[in-house]
Amino acid sequence: MYKKKVPLKKSDLIFGALFLIAGIAVYYRVEIALNYNWNWEKIPQFLYRFDDDSGKWVSNVLMWGLFNTIRLSIFGTLLAILLGTIMGICRSSKIVFLRLISGTYVETMRNLPPLVIIFIVYFFIGNHLLPYSSIGDALQGKDNFLVSLVTFCLAPPEHLTTFLSALFTLAIFEGAYITEIVRSGIQSINRGQWEAAHSLGMTKYQQMRYIILPQAFQRILPPLAGQFISLIKDSSIVSVISIPELSFRANELMTGTLLTMEIWITVTIMYLLLTLPCSLAIQKLEDRMAQGLR
Amino acid sequence: MSAKQFGDYIIRVDSIGKTFDNGVVALKNFSTNIRRSEVVVLIGPSGSGKSTFLRCLNGLEEIDTGSIIVDGILLDDNKKNRLEIRKEVGMVFQHFNLFPHLSVLKNITLAQMLVRKKSKGEAEDEAMQLLQKVNIAEKANVFPSQLSGGQQQRVAIARALAMKPKVMMFDEATSALDPEMIGEVLEVMKNLANEGMTMVVVTHEMGFAKEVSDWVIFMEDGMKVEEGTADHFFSDPKMDRTKLFLSQIL
Numbered sequence: 001m002y003k004k005k006v007p008l009k010k011s012d013l014i015f016g017a018l019f020l021i022a023g024i025a026v027y028y029r030v031e032i033a034l035n036y037n038w039n040w041e042k043i044p045q046f047l048y049r050f051d052d053d054s055g056k057w058v059s060n061v062l063m064w065g066l067f068n069t070i071r072l073s074i075f076g077t078l079l080a081i082l083l084g085t086i087m088g089i090c091r092s093s094k095i096v097f098l099r100l101i102s103g104t105y106v107e108t109m110r111n112l113p114p115l116v117i118i119f120i121v122y123f124f125i126g127n128h129l130l131p132y133s134s135i136g137d138a139l140q141g142k143d144n145f146l147v148s149l150v151t152f153c154l155a156p157p158e159h160l161t162t163f164l165s166a167l168f169t170l171a172i173f174e175g176a177y178i179t180e181i182v183r184s185g186i187q188s189i190n191r192g193q194w195e196a197a198h199s200l201g202m203t204k205y206q207q208m209r210y211i212i213l214p215q216a217f218q219r220i221l222p223p224l225a226g227q228f229i230s231l232i233k234d235s236s237i238v239s240v241i242s243i244p245e246l247s248f249r250a251n252e253l254m255t256g257t258l259l260t261m262e263i264w265i266t267v268t269i270m271y272l273l274l275t276l277p278c279s280l281a282i283q284k285l286e287d288r289m290a291q292g293l294r
Numbered sequence: 295m296s297a298k299q300f301g302d303y304i305i306r307v308d309s310i311g312k313t314f315d316n317g318v319v320a321l322k323n324f325s326t327n328i329r330r331s332e333v334v335v336l337i338g339p340s341g342s343g344k345s346t347f348l349r350c351l352n353g354l355e356e357i358d359t360g361s362i363i364v365d366g367i368l369l370d371d372n373k374k375n376r377l378e379i380r381k382e383v384g385m386v387f388q389h390f391n392l393f394p395h396l397s398v399l400k401n402i403t404l405a406q407m408l409v410r411k412k413s414k415g416e417a418e419d420e421a422m423q424l425l426q427k428v429n430i431a432e433k434a435n436v437f438p439s440q441l442s443g444g445q446q447q448r449v450a451i452a453r454a455l456a457m458k459p460k461v462m463m464f465d466e467a468t469s470a471l472d473p474e475m476i477g478e479v480l481e482v483m484k485n486l487a488n489e490g491m492t493m494v495v496v497t498h499e500m501g502f503a504k505e506v507s508d509w510v511i512f513m514e515d516g517m518k519v520e521e522g523t524a525d526h527f528f529s530d531p532k533m534d535r536t537k538l539f540l541s542q543i544l
């Protein structure tokens with residue numbers, strides 16, 4: 001793509017100088033005043049280490065955490081989209097009762113601190129709604145393809161219950177935002193689309209399923225992708241209920257090794273590696289949509 | 295046009311009334327009967343209730359009083375009846391309302407498959423025939439946004455025809471078109487009328503009304519002011535209101 005060269009202005013130079021000074025100040029605090037003892041060489045082993053027993057390279061705690069964060073983000077987003085779509089349809093429904101339910105859901109989720117929601121939903125689901133707990137039990141001790149699949153996609157059987165609780169908690173929390181995105185998407189579709197579908201004899205369900213939702217989703221793809229990034233970030237909150245995702249592992253490791261700076265800088269980079277490509281992809285997507293390409 | 299043979303009444307509208315939530319009275323005690331193969335043109339000033347009348351006929355709006363019977367089916371609260379009537383009455387809109395996320399072909403096949411339960415092959419055959427009929431078969435695989443207004447409207451007509459409706463309604467089908475495209479759409483409508491389709495047409499094209507219509511209704515403020523055969527209506531209107539309106543638009 002053709003990029004115009006941006007001429008440097010005076011203000012750019014001033015801001016550049018300020019950044020440089022700030023950088024030097026931080027460097028000074030850490031290196032000289034704090035006299036921090038860097039131990040970078042200890043970090044890689046927490047990502048991957050060489051296992052003497054099997055003679056292979058195996059992943060270690062930080063990577064385990066990263067994988068859990070990815071699992072929570074992907075499946076959490078999928079669940080949240082499912083929930084958000086249903087609630088978003090209710091939200092734009094003509095039936096008052098459905099609007100009331102979805103409205104209450106959205107307002108509750110948006111007006112409480114995430115931490116409080118996590119605890120409430122987690123303990124409610126975790127302690128009272130565990131129809132799936134028997135799934136974990138049933139899988140335990142067996143060694144077959146299903147177990148490896150579940151372990152790879154979600155969590156090992158013994159931790160499945162906790163993991164699913166956290167997953168549902170995140171989905172319920174994030175679903176509220178997706179509900180609003182879906183609602184705005186549905187309402188952005190011209191009334192004429194409903195009317196044309198109606199006139200062709202389609203049922204309400206068919207109108208929604210084949211005419212309105214496909215167009216709505218095309219339009220809300222960028223904000224939905226944005227919500228995926230939000231979920232990557234928000235997933236760190238389930239560390240408070242001891243789900244070993246990335247920031248939980250980092251915290252654990254920090255307590256054990258006292259390599260505070262190295263660990264958190266590493267974790268920062270790991271999160272950015274997840275979120276930045278998504279951000280860039282969204283920008284591309286929005287550019288393309290602005291150009292009217294389908 | 296007088297050689298045309300009409301059938302029994304396919305649409306019976308008996309003193310219907312419609313008041314919107316905001317208090318606007320769009321239809322007042324409006325009655326009319328339409329026979330099979332008849333082409334009825336509805337004219338009247340803006341806000342006189344022409345669109346509302348069409349929209350009531352296919353259940354897009356609910357009437358408050360009176361009754362509507364289409365092909366022997368009463369348009370009441372019964373969901374099945376309402377759906378049945380929607381299938382029998384096709385509608386063409388001022389702004390086309392094609393589905394922008396579907397190709398021209400899919401625009402025409404979707405409802406056939408969903409509503410008429412046709413197979414994909416059958417639906418596509420039907421669609422291609424209709425596209426040929428409206429002279430736009432070569433555009434089957436493009437998206438609506440790549441078509442001109444006139445082309446879009448012809449696709450919209452084909453889409454409605456694919457449902458094999460017994461009545462076709464046109465709500466200012468040419469009003470949003472550039473002048474040079476109006477002709478091609480009117481041509482399609484004329485052919486349809488000559489084939490014996492029952493049509494209810496809201497239009498400002500008086501040439502079309504004179505040439506094609508069997509019956510003209512002039513309405514104002516939700517009421518029928520005057521009606522008659524096209525000859526009669528245009529050459530010898532009785533009411534002052536009609537004369538004034540005709541003098542303004544002719």
Ligand SMILES: Nc1ncnc2c1ncn2[C@@H]1O[C@H](COP(=O)(O)OP(=O)(O)OP(=O)(O)O)[C@@H](O)[C@H]1O
Nearest residue numbers: 314315316318320339340341342343344345346347
């Ligand atoms: N959804 C609605 N809610 C409230 N009022 C409405 C609605 N639709 C139409 N109206 C009003 O009802 C009256 C009749 O409208 P209608 O669209 O049927 O007129 P029309 O004869 O089709 O006019 P035009 O030639 O401008 O299309 C108008 O006063 C209009 O403002």
Ligand SMILES: [Mg+2]
Nearest residue numbers: 344345346465
């Ligand atoms: Mg109108």
